[in-house]
Amino acid sequence: MATYLEFIQQNEERDGVRFSWNVWPSSRLEATRMVVPLACILTPLKERPDLPPVQYEPVLCSRPTCKAILNPLCQVDYRAKLWACNFCFQRNQFPPAYAGISEVNQPAELMPQFSTVEYVIQRGAQSPLIFLYVVDTCLEEDDLQALKESLQMSLSLLPPDALVGLITFGRMVQVHELSCEGISKSYVFRGTKDLTAKQIQDMLGLTKPAVPVHPARPAQPQEHPSISSRFLQPIHKIDMNLTDLLGELQRDPWPVPQGKRPLRSTGVALSIAVGLLEGTFPNTGARIMLFIGGPPTQGPGMVVGDELKVPIRSWHDIEKDNARFMKKATKHYEMLANRAAANGHCVDIYACALDQTGLLEMKCCTNLTGGHMVMGDSFNTSLFKQTFQRIFSKDFNGNFRMAFGATLEVKTSRELKVAGAIGPCVSLNVKGPCVSENELGVGGTSQWKICGLDPTSTLGIYFEVVNQHNAPIPQGGRGAIQFVTHYQHSSTQQRIRVTTIARNWADAQSQLKHIEAAFDQEAAAVLMARLGVFRAESEEGPDVLRWLDRQLIRLCQKFGQYTKEDPASFRLSDSFSLYPQFMFHLRRSPFLQVFNNSPDESSYYRHHFARQDLTQSLIMIQPILYSYSFHGPPEPVLLDSSSILADRILLMDTFFQIVIYLGETIAQWQKAGYQDMPEYENFKHLLQAPLDDAQEILHARFPMPRYINTEHGGSQARFLLSKVNPSQTHNNLYAWGQETGAPILTDDVSLQVFMDHLKKLAVSSAC
Amino acid sequence: MAGLYVKPGNKERGWNDPPQFSYGLQTQAGGPKRTPLTKRVAASQDGSPRVPTSETSPGAPPMGPPPLSSKASRPPFVGSCPPSSMEPTNFPVVESEILLEDVLRPLERALEDCRGHTKKQVCDDISRRLALLHEQWAGGKLSMPVKKRMALLVQELSSHQWDAADDIHRSLMVDHVTEVSQWMVGVKRLIAEKRSLSSEEEANEEKSVATAEQNQTVPGIQHDP
Numbered sequence: 001m002a003t004y005l006e007f008i009q010q011n012e013e014r015d016g017v018r019f020s021w022n023v024w025p026s027s028r029l030e031a032t033r034m035v036v037p038l039a040c041i042l043t044p045l046k047e048r049p050d051l052p053p054v055q056y057e058p059v060l061c062s063r064p065t066c067k068a069i070l071n072p073l074c075q076v077d078y079r080a081k082l083w084a085c086n087f088c089f090q091r092n093q094f095p096p097a098y099a100g101i102s103e104v105n106q107p108a109e110l111m112p113q114f115s116t117v118e119y120v121i122q123r124g125a126q127s128p129l130i131f132l133y134v135v136d137t138c139l140e141e142d143d144l145q146a147l148k149e150s151l152q153m154s155l156s157l158l159p160p161d162a163l164v165g166l167i168t169f170g171r172m173v174q175v176h177e178l179s180c181e182g183i184s185k186s187y188v189f190r191g192t193k194d195l196t197a198k199q200i201q202d203m204l205g206l207t208k209p210a211v212p213v214h215p216a217r218p219a220q221p222q223e224h225p226s227i228s229s230r231f232l233q234p235i236h237k238i239d240m241n242l243t244d245l246l247g248e249l250q251r252d253p254w255p256v257p258q259g260k261r262p263l264r265s266t267g268v269a270l271s272i273a274v275g276l277l278e279g280t281f282p283n284t285g286a287r288i289m290l291f292i293g294g295p296p297t298q299g300p301g302m303v304v305g306d307e308l309k310v311p312i313r314s315w316h317d318i319e320k321d322n323a324r325f326m327k328k329a330t331k332h333y334e335m336l337a338n339r340a341a342a343n344g345h346c347v348d349i350y351a352c353a354l355d356q357t358g359l360l361e362m363k364c365c366t367n368l369t370g371g372h373m374v375m376g377d378s379f380n381t382s383l384f385k386q387t388f389q390r391i392f393s394k395d396f397n398g399n400f401r402m403a404f405g406a407t408l409e410v411k412t413s414r415e416l417k418v419a420g421a422i423g424p425c426v427s428l429n430v431k432g433p434c435v436s437e438n439e440l441g442v443g444g445t446s447q448w449k450i451c452g453l454d455p456t457s458t459l460g461i462y463f464e465v466v467n468q469h470n471a472p473i474p475q476g477g478r479g480a481i482q483f484v485t486h487y488q489h490s491s492t493q494q495r496i497r498v499t500t501i502a503r504n505w506a507d508a509q510s511q512l513k514h515i516e517a518a519f520d521q522e523a524a525a526v527l528m529a530r531l532g533v534f535r536a537e538s539e540e541g542p543d544v545l546r547w548l549d550r551q552l553i554r555l556c557q558k559f560g561q562y563t564k565e566d567p568a569s570f571r572l573s574d575s576f577s578l579y580p581q582f583m584f585h586l587r588r589s590p591f592l593q594v595f596n597n598s599p600d601e602s603s604y605y606r607h608h609f610a611r612q613d614l615t616q617s618l619i620m621i622q623p624i625l626y627s628y629s630f631h632g633p634p635e636p637v638l639l640d641s642s643s644i645l646a647d648r649i650l651l652m653d654t655f656f657q658i659v660i661y662l663g664e665t666i667a668q669w670q671k672a673g674y675q676d677m678p679e680y681e682n683f684k685h686l687l688q689a690p691l692d693d694a695q696e697i698l699h700a701r702f703p704m705p706r707y708i709n710t711e712h713g714g715s716q717a718r719f720l721l722s723k724v725n726p727s728q729t730h731n732n733l734y735a736w737g738q739e740t741g742a743p744i745l746t747d748d749v750s751l752q753v754f755m756d757h758l759k760k761l762a763v764s765s766a767c
Numbered sequence: 768m769a770g771l772y773v774k775p776g777n778k779e780r781g782w783n784d785p786p787q788f789s790y791g792l793q794t795q796a797g798g799p800k801r802t803p804l805t806k807r808v809a810a811s812q813d814g815s816p817r818v819p820t821s822e823t824s825p826g827a828p829p830m831g832p833p834p835l836s837s838k839a840s841r842p843p844f845v846g847s848c849p850p851s852s853m854e855p856t857n858f859p860v861v862e863s864e865i866l867l868e869d870v871l872r873p874l875e876r877a878l879e880d881c882r883g884h885t886k887k888q889v890c891d892d893i894s895r896r897l898a899l900l901h902e903q904w905a906g907g908k909l910s911m912p913v914k915k916r917m918a919l920l921v922q923e924l925s926s927h928q929w930d931a932a933d934d935i936h937r938s939l940m941v942d943h944v945t946e947v948s949q950w951m952v953g954v955k956r957l958i959a960e961k962r963s964l965s966s967e968e969e970a971n972e973e974k975s976v977a978t979a980e981q982n983q984t985v986p987g988i989q990h991d992p
Binding site for chain 2: 149150156180236239240376380383389390578581619634637638653672678679683692699705707708752
């Protein structure tokens, strides 16, 4: 339906929101029958170059249990200067500053096109951005050199009043005191023993502030200059000395015997970093950037021992309960992650090594705080260097894209409740009338904290319709949701972004067609996928696939057009036509099929999946495949072996890899050199077109993907072939179905066979 | 100003390492965008099994050349001969030499200007790094792009274009960190100190102009601005 696609797109552009359903079933019973929950994908800080922030504070509803923000859905009495909250119907007086408003002189936040508004908070001190580098020195020489140079380069990219600190570690952990004087000092800790926050603060000579810091009030750095100055100094004062200090960093001096791994005390290093920031800058935006070249091998949080002959755990080991350090290490990093999140600090992990580094155990550090996870082979690669540079990228106003210390609050009209969120956040445990008892994702709250975020950070938010069956449709016919994101902008201003949306209710019995037509299959696929991947973290793999299959069959049974027991009659309307394909590819994706990857790789893929916006998430679920030929402009083609033709060039984007594949004939022409002959200039253009498109993607994507340029018969062609042809690499470990008797789709199939099975099951009256 | 280029990744160290964009290219707002590749094709619903028509079957006749470009039908290059094609190809192009003195002298002069205003230790540190720059340049350790951009940086600095100079310093740190990291932070600091010195001087000038205007009403006594 052209109109709904436009509607969906306009709303996404304006508000950064996409709903699974855009016309809402009006009762709880009907909503559960829809199979796909009512949910949305929200990008709280979506880049809006056309939306300048307003320089005043938002007007709040005066009811203490509501406090919704004035928005275009509110009824306004311009003469009496009153407004009615659309969530709780409270009548509120406008503040004195609004005395001059009228129908022809509306404030921005009442205008319909300003469903999303950003406010700048004027009051309060503005605290600087803080960056704490935690650097592994057990690296090879040229890796360490490349890392040092990247860090030195970053000092030129940071703003002059940002605070920066340095902790290095190997067998011991060194906290460097940054001073402008000649002699550099550092505090050395053993890497074997963990310390409490208090012990760390005592040993570093940090005295607790006399006034306990209120969580709502950011710490004022200028109040305790003596505490902040020694380990975290402003760039404009310390850049020259720190450049030298970085330049002089040596490899960890402890010799590594033959057959052993270096002793790496990542657990204690990170613990000290978290404790240092906790003691000096609680409740201020800060970034701990952890750079590692191998797994932790010593102390709390160790992931593997130092004997090389004992490999780091694989998925098989984990399945057989043969990963002796995993539980304890994960617990250690979870404790640190929660402390960092409570203080509003985010933790990034930059892991560059040929073997695993323990991302599985450490992933909570990035996932709970909104920090970045970057995985590469070496610090001396473009993948790391470019990705690292892009962290400091700036927007059209010359401000960093990164933002800190965000709190997301969701308010709903009374027919809805919030069931939970899935994304880089932690719960703030805020109960209230909007909070559902049924949890999907991180639930039991209507507020979450996102310590580190940027304009692409995206959450999945799940709702529950609570209206009783046969209760009348609410007056006005629309439900509303408000998203309030309070955050620290990179210019150090505090800002509030408010998005208020509404959608029509409909009675599912009589208006199912309307509900169907307003289904957003792309959003639904991503939202279901996030649920599936969330489950996969705690449930067995086969159970998750079983669940996913069951939901797909139920959806087809509900919304397909068919005659019973006649699979050939099965049809899906346009708004559902891509959905089964998304589910097919999701089942085979590295997010749910882990045995083809290491635990670290799976953690890395899942980390990015849980935070990307809709377009990128879909690319991850079902890679894009475009075909280039002489027959016309580049066109999308099915991710199927039938799309691989001799006279075509294919470009595949999986998000993590960009693959350019030359068909056999194209490869032969290239070898023969036709592109260099002037009369075959169009062939030259044909070869160049996918390269230019690939470059466009590479120019903007974070993190930098791998880049594979291959051809028919090339060894690297396997990256394309494994994605299009399921029977080649699919792991047959899970041969269930017959044993349980439940209606399951078989695993080892092509899309065509998958669709055939799906239709059979959907039309069968046995299900 | 800063070069716009893409160089290949480090295939030795990184499996399928992607290409690296220069600072200039990276910070470009993005010119005419190509159509984003985000479309998909729905699988057919009619249930007919698709016969994969992939690679040409073995034993097929040998392939011919690609289709001819339509330009081949036009007469080749008549009249619109670009002048460069007239030059013999072995004629070397001489690039103008960038002299070390032209870069170093303005920097040292800028440092001298700052001596009253900036802490001694900082000045000494900057001076040490300028000496390092001198040593590396004279020793032939710096590549031509670095020298070119330093010349531009110094020009911007001399014209008080602080932001532009700063941007060039950043582009050098991003694109050529190995060559410049040891001394570039000194140049960065110098730009910052000159900027703050210059805004102080402007503020003082404004103040003294204001007082001069005030004092004009007093007969006979004229203050020098």
